[in-house]
Amino acid sequence: MFRWLFRTLFLIVLVLVGLVMARNWIGARLLRNELERVTGLPCIVGSVDLRLSSPSIEACAISIQNSPYSGRTPMALGIRSLSVRYDLWALLRGRILLSSVEVDVASANCVRSPEGPTNLRSLHDHLLSRSGGMTSLEVREFSARVEMARYVDESRGPARVQVVARRGKQMHHMLRGEEALLKAAASLLAQIQAADPFDAPPPSPQKPALSSRKTKSAKEGH
Secondary structure, three states, X not given: XXXXXXXXXXXXXXXXXXXXXXXXXXXXXXXXXXXXXXXXXXXXXXXXXXXXXXOEEEEEEEEEEOOOOOOOOOEEEEEEEEEXXXXXXXXXXXXXXXXXXXXXXXXXXXXXXXXXXXXXXXXXXXXXXXXXXXXXXXXXXXXEEEOEEEEEEOOOOOOEEEEEEOOOOEEEEEEEOHHHHHHHHHHHHHHHHHOOHHHOOOOOOOXXXXXXXXXXXXXXXX
């Protein structure tokens, strides 16, 4: 009996050690699945560091891909880093309390294709259409910055490209529920979309002005 108990405890310890050692690999897969669930787009997660000393998650090299119909640009958002700090004791009590969420976007590609709205507009509308989700989620501080926005117009002929450097950081406080967090992310996409230089309506044709000589001769005729 003691031998069976010893083997059982040994197996439990072995599984726990394995989970601790593989926590980053497991975390990367879980984060990728969660991003794909929320965005509806394929995602790539480079690395995840689940830190045990301080309850936090650090993820790097995250890529949110475009859907196949979004033209020839494969990536929608290139996220340099995602930093999440959470309350461990609240998690043990069944609450998801995030002290801070920081998103550092290295590049955002706004692609306008002949099929319809831009890829970021479609993603923006998709995030706003989601409801429910984790109602027990609470985010005390959400911040996001975008270093560069790349606008690509593939709607008419050869692609036109314009790159715009961005400054500043978007801040939100006390977001309750997954829906509120998604709305904060959607507002960031709306800001990028609003600066699209190819979204401006074409200038209206102007009538050619009469030359000064014709104007002068017309006056002399009168």
